[in-house]
Amino acid sequence: MRKAKLESELSRRKAKEDEELRHLKLLKEERRRHELKNSCKPSKVRTYACMEDGFRVIKYFDYKYDFDEDKCVEKVKRRTVKCSH
DSSP states (O other), X not given: OHHHHHHHHHHHHHHHXXXXXXHHHHHHHHHXXXXXXXXXXXXXXXXXXXXXXXXXXXXXXXXXXETTXXXXXXXXXXXXXXXXX
């Protein structure tokens, strides 16, 4: 009887340790992903001079970490707006 109780306790402790290890691995992976996301350059905006037609180009540069490509990827959004004089 006592042996069965000890085996049960040992099994319960082993399961708890396994769960803690899984949790630590998950936290480590989350930290790694967070650090990779923050490794990209900050976003920026470039405003260009007005053209003869009275419009200017504004480019928005955004840098996001692409986990499929395993690198920071630049995304550019371009807008044309009327110049205000």
